[in-house]
Amino acid sequence: MPVRAEEIEHLREMVIRMASMVEAAIRDSVRSLVDRDSELAQRVIEGDHKINALDVQIDEECIKLLALMQPMAKDLRFITTAMKITTDLERIADNAVNISERALDLNRYPILKPYIDIPRMSRIAQGMVRDAIDAFIRYDKKLAVDVIMRDDEVDDLNEAVFEELITIMRRNPDTIDRAVQVSYVSKYLERIADHATNIAEMVIYMIEGRIVRHTAPQ
Amino acid sequence: MPVRAEEIEHLREMVIRMASMVEAAIRDSVRSLVDRDSELAQRVIEGDHKINALDVQIDEECIKLLALMQPMAKDLRFITTAMKITTDLERIADNAVNISERALDLNRYPILKPYIDIPRMSRIAQGMVRDAIDAFIRYDKKLAVDVIMRDDEVDDLNEAVFEELITIMRRNPDTIDRAVQVSYVSKYLERIADHATNIAEMVIYMIEGRIVRHTAPQ
Numbered sequence: 001m002p003v004r005a006e007e008i009e010h011l012r013e014m015v016i017r018m019a020s021m022v023e024a025a026i027r028d029s030v031r032s033l034v035d036r037d038s039e040l041a042q043r044v045i046e047g048d049h050k051i052n053a054l055d056v057q058i059d060e061e062c063i064k065l066l067a068l069m070q071p072m073a074k075d076l077r078f079i080t081t082a083m084k085i086t087t088d089l090e091r092i093a094d095n096a097v098n099i100s101e102r103a104l105d106l107n108r109y110p111i112l113k114p115y116i117d118i119p120r121m122s123r124i125a126q127g128m129v130r131d132a133i134d135a136f137i138r139y140d141k142k143l144a145v146d147v148i149m150r151d152d153e154v155d156d157l158n159e160a161v162f163e164e165l166i167t168i169m170r171r172n173p174d175t176i177d178r179a180v181q182v183s184y185v186s187k188y189l190e191r192i193a194d195h196a197t198n199i200a201e202m203v204i205y206m207i208e209g210r211i212v213r214h215t216a217p218q
Numbered sequence: 219m220p221v222r223a224e225e226i227e228h229l230r231e232m233v234i235r236m237a238s239m240v241e242a243a244i245r246d247s248v249r250s251l252v253d254r255d256s257e258l259a260q261r262v263i264e265g266d267h268k269i270n271a272l273d274v275q276i277d278e279e280c281i282k283l284l285a286l287m288q289p290m291a292k293d294l295r296f297i298t299t300a301m302k303i304t305t306d307l308e309r310i311a312d313n314a315v316n317i318s319e320r321a322l323d324l325n326r327y328p329i330l331k332p333y334i335d336i337p338r339m340s341r342i343a344q345g346m347v348r349d350a351i352d353a354f355i356r357y358d359k360k361l362a363v364d365v366i367m368r369d370d371e372v373d374d375l376n377e378a379v380f381e382e383l384i385t386i387m388r389r390n391p392d393t394i395d396r397a398v399q400v401s402y403v404s405k406y407l408e409r410i411a412d413h414a415t416n417i418a419e420m421v422i423y424m425i426e427g428r429i430v431r432h433t434a435p436q
């Protein structure tokens with residue numbers, strides 16, 4: 001029997017639910033750092049298993065659909081893309097856990113400097129994740145392309161944070177430990193944006209049914 | 219028509235080919251740093267598109283098998299796992315490119331200190347990738363578990379490298395730029411080991427047909 005619209009709809013809902021949990025994890029991890037709220041950091045870390053469980057559940061649902069139904073070309077690509085996308089979402093959540101762990105550490109020491117670029121990176125990265133998933137759900141190629149474009153902004157901010165931290169470390173070697181921790185947070189956010197970009201690339205691939213990933217030799 | 223053994227065999231061969239290209243990329247990227255061989259670094263960067271092309275080709279092959287055949291449970295999981303595994307392999311290759319880019323930078327300046335832990339990490343990471351793929355090909359759960367166990371070793375080495383670099387930076391702030399670059403190389407290798415671990419987890423999941431990923435709340 002072919003896949004019914006309800007089944008695809010159900011899958012779609014699960015992916016949306018997972019994406020909003022992941023977005024919240026990013027937001028809360030950075031908030032736990034900026035507001036020095038170690039309890040919130042702890043909650044992000046402890047909540048990660050729910051995202052992992054949903055990842056596995058979606059995977060099982062996809063396998064079931066592939067096994068029991070005979071998905072048509074369009075649904076087939078939607079299902080296989082969902083399986084890949086949720087792997088990225090799950091790893092984004094892992095990065096939020098990593099940020100929370102750094103926050104737990106950093107919150108025990110005096111603040112190096114007010115966080116300005118980090119929250120900006122976080123907002124952009126959250127938007128990228130949200131829009132990449134929206135592009136998937138709505139088959140919106142334009143939105144997916146837009147997500148990919150935003151990746152450079154996050155890379156630039158990561159570079160800027162890094163340069164600034166180098167200056168701070170040079171000026172006062174006592175800051176090295178903390179500065180390196182902050183640079184890791186920045187790197188985790190950059191990686192989250194990379195995952196969102198990967199999702200967007202897979203969405204375009206799904207829509208076009210052809211290769212837009214890795215378009216040219218680099 | 220059901221998937222024929224030759225088709226699964228062909229898929230298996232493509233995955234093995236991709237894995238050995240990825241392994242070579244890791245090895246060469248670290249060699250380009252240790253031997254200060256910038257031409258080799260350049261070759262890794264330029265060769266990456268071949269790995270990307272193979273990733274897309276395997277993806278297409280899997281979609282074709284899912285679309286045209288009616289894979290039985292075991293083959294179905296093999297095919298969907300192949301699709302996910304190659305995403306990890308492709309990203310491992312991206313990390314090798316990142317290492318090569320850092321090597322190009324670092325090779326222009328005097329060496330900080332002889333590289334000892336980095337080549338060790340690289341050897342372990344390469345072995346993890348190779349064995350994770352072997353475990354996939356041979357349905358070898360024991361080997362997959364063994365890969366996962368080795369991840370801690372790489373994490374510990376990454377920590378050790380990091381601590382040592384902090385000491386070097388403290389002693390001489392002029393080394394900060396280079397030291398941070400080296401810490402990134404170490405981080406990229408750690409990430410490669412993480413991808414190998416992810417592959418191994420997916421292999422166990424494939425073999426057991428149940429969840430070994432994310433086994434417990436963290």
